[in-house]
Amino acid sequence: MIKTMPITTTNNNTPTTALPVMESFYTIQGEGYHQGRAAYFIRLGGCDVGCHWCDVKDSWDAAKHPVINITDIVNEAAQHPGRIAVITGGEPLMHNLDTLCKTLHKQGFRTHMETSGSSSLSGQWDWITLSPKKFKAPLPEVCKQAHELKVVIFNKTDFAWAEKYAAQVNKHCKLYLQPEWSKAAEITPLIIDYIKDNPQWELSLQIHKYINVP
Ligand SMILES: C[S@@+](CC[C@H](N)C(=O)[O-])C[C@H]1O[C@@H](n2cnc3c(N)ncnc32)[C@H](O)[C@@H]1O
Ligand SMILES: Nc1nc2[nH]cc(C(=O)O)c2c(=O)[nH]1
Ligand code: SF4
Ligand SMILES: [Mg+2]
Numbered sequence: 001m002i003k004t005m006p007i008t009t010t011n012n013n014t015p016t017t018a019l020p021v022m023e024s025f026y027t028i029q030g031e032g033y034h035q036g037r038a039a040y041f042i043r044l045g046g047c048d049v050g051c052h053w054c055d056v057k058d059s060w061d062a063a064k065h066p067v068i069n070i071t072d073i074v075n076e077a078a079q080h081p082g083r084i085a086v087i088t089g090g091e092p093l094m095h096n097l098d099t100l101c102k103t104l105h106k107q108g109f110r111t112h113m114e115t116s117g118s119s120s121l122s123g124q125w126d127w128i129t130l131s132p133k134k135f136k137a138p139l140p141e142v143c144k145q146a147h148e149l150k151v152v153i154f155n156k157t158d159f160a161w162a163e164k165y166a167a168q169v170n171k172h173c174k175l176y177l178q179p180e181w182s183k184a185a186e187i188t189p190l191i192i193d194y195i196k197d198n199p200q201w202e203l204s205l206q207i208h209k210y211i212n213v214p
Contacts, residue, residue, distance in 0.1 A: 012093060012094060012095055012096045012097075012119055012120055012122050013096060013120075013122075014096055015096050015098045015099050016070075016095065016096050016099060017069060017070055017099060018067045018068060018069045018070060019044055019067065019068065019070065019073065019095055019100060020044060020045035020046060020062045020063075020065040020066065020067050020068075020095075021042060021043065021044060021045065021065060021066060021067075021068045021073060022043045022044065022045045022056075022058065022059045022064075022065045022089075022090065023041075023043045024040065024041060024042045024043065024073065024076060024077070025040070025041050025214045026038070026039075026040050026041075026080040026082065027039065027041060027208065027213050027214045028207075028208065028213065029084070029086060029112075030205075030206050030207045030208030030209070030213075031129075031150065031176075031178060031204050031205075031206055031207075031208075032129055032148050032150050032174075032176050032178075032204050033127075033147070033148050033174050033176075034084065034112065034127070035204070035207060036207070037082075037084060038080075038081075038082035038084065039082055039084040039085070039086045039112070040077045040080055040082055040084070040085050040086070040109075041085075041086045041088060041214070042073060042077070042085060042086070042087050042088070042100075043056070043059060043088050043089055043090060044059075044062075044065075044087065044088070044089040044090045044092050044094075044095060045059055045060075045061065045062040045063075045064060045065030045089070045090050046059070046060070046061070046062030046089065046090045046091065046094045046095065047059055047060045047089055047090045047091040047094065048091065048094065048118075048119075048136065049091055049116050049118055049133050049135050049136040050135050050136075051133055051135055051152075053152075053154060053180050053181075053182060055181055056089075056090070059089050059090035060090065062090070062094075070099050070100050070103050071103065073100070073103075074100075074103045074104055074107055074109075077104070077107070077109065078107050078109075083108050083109050083110060084109065084110050084112055085104045085109040085110070085111055085112065086112045086113070086114060087100065087111065087112070087113045087114070087123075088113070088114040089114075091115065091116055091118065091119060092113055092114070092115055093113075093115050093116075093117070093118070093119035093120065093121065093122065093142075094119050095122075096122045096123075097113070097122045097123030098122050098123055098124070100123065101123040101124045101125065102124065105124065110126040110127070111123065111124065111125050111126050111127070112125070112126060112127040112128075112129070113125055113127070113128050113129065114129045114131065115128065115129065115130060115131070115142065116130075116131055116132060116133045116136065116138060117130045117131075117132060117138030117139055117142030117143065117146070118133065118136040118137065118138055118139065119139070120139060120141065121139070121141050121142055121145060125145070127147045127148070128142070128145055128146045128147050128148075129146070129147070129148050129150055130142055130143065130146035130148070130149050130150070130165075130169070131149075131150045131151065131152060131178075132149070132151065132165045134161070138165070140168065143165065143168040143169050144168075144169070144170055145170075146169050146170070146173050147172075147173060147174065148173060148174040148175075148176060149162075149165055149166060149169050149173050149174070149175050149176065150176040150177075150178055150204055151165065151176070151177055151178065152178050152179075152180050153177050153178065153179055153180060153187050153190070153191055154180040154183060154187070155183075155187075156190065159177075159190075159194050162177060162201075166200075166201075174202070175200055175201045175202065176201065176202050176203070176204035177191045177194065177195065177201050177202075177203060177204065178203075178204040178205070178206065179191055179205070181206060181209060184205075188203075188205075191203055
């Protein structure tokens with residue numbers, strides 16, 4: 001049973017028992033290293049980064065979304081057989097994610113996060129996808145911990161900008177270039193040429209948008 005409660009202010013230093021949830025859904029991971037795997041997505045409300053091409057602007061205002069008890073969030077997730085939980089947003093690191101991760105781990109989930117890395121790290125993560133943004137730079141602590149770096153390419157100059165972050169992640173970190181969705185037809189061929197010349201990078205397409213799943 002899902003309960004909604006009045007919005008409470010959270011900051012990411014203090015463990016919290018409830019979080020603003022915009023939506024949650026069971027689907028396949030459409031992007032990056034785990035593309036094609038069943039996963040339960042938990043999209044938290046609140047983002048202070050403001051990417052002009054963001055594909056989920058409705059997530060930005062945390063106050064628009066119901067605050068749900070973490071036990072209820074995780075019990076809903078556990079109704080599905082998959083045991084990957086992807087925490088996304090909004091910017092999930094605006095919230096303290098320690099209790100959410102502990103509760104997911106207790107239920108046998110692997111915890112994955114999609115983040116811009118622009119707020120300090122909380123939570124215990126089996127996989128961190130760092131997608132850095134020009135509009136609010138990622139923190140060095142998140143760059144060091146990331147398992148994959150996924151840079152959205154909006155124009156030609158973004159390749160050099162992607163390399164700046166490739167130099168800041170750890171040596172095991174996977175490297176992905178993902179076309180900005182509205183410019184994918186124009187940008188994908190440039191990404192393909194870049195990867196042919198720089199084979200340490202791989203292509204990430206948002207396959208869920210091509211096959212019309214959430
Ligand atoms: C909506 S964001 C939420 C998580 C976090 N705020 C972040 O930006 O990483 C999830 C992923 O979608 C990517 N994304 C958002 N809008 C996009 C767009 N228009 N085209 C391609 N990727 C996009 C982000 O870069 C990020 O990797
Ligand atoms: N299927 C699917 N895969 C995704 N990978 C990252 C997503 C996100 O919005 O964080 C996302 C999403 O919204 N849907
Ligand atoms: S950081 Fe993520 S959620 Fe926030 S505006 Fe950028 S893409 Fe959207
Ligand atoms: Mg998405």
